[in-house]
Amino acid sequence: MDFDAARMLAVGLAGLGLAGASVGLGILGSGAMNALGRNPEARAAIVPNMVLALAFTEAIGIYGLITAILLIFVATPS
Helix, strand or coil: CCHHHHHHHHHHHHHHHHHHHHHHHHHHHHHHHHHHHHCHHHHHHHHHHHHHHHHHHHHHHHHHHHHHHHHHHCCCCC
């Protein structure tokens, strides 16, 4: 396998981090909406925790995106 093929494979695998983050965001949002639907009075406790969890999940996706971009433009054969 030559270097360019290995680099593009690594970019694709780093892109899986983006897919995982998007699935995580959907699960977090769904869980929060279910919790709010079942107990609307607990909004003050649910929403801040949901926003914090969403921010952490989004950060993981951004790390995957940055890794993919670095692999595309910066990686050089040694």
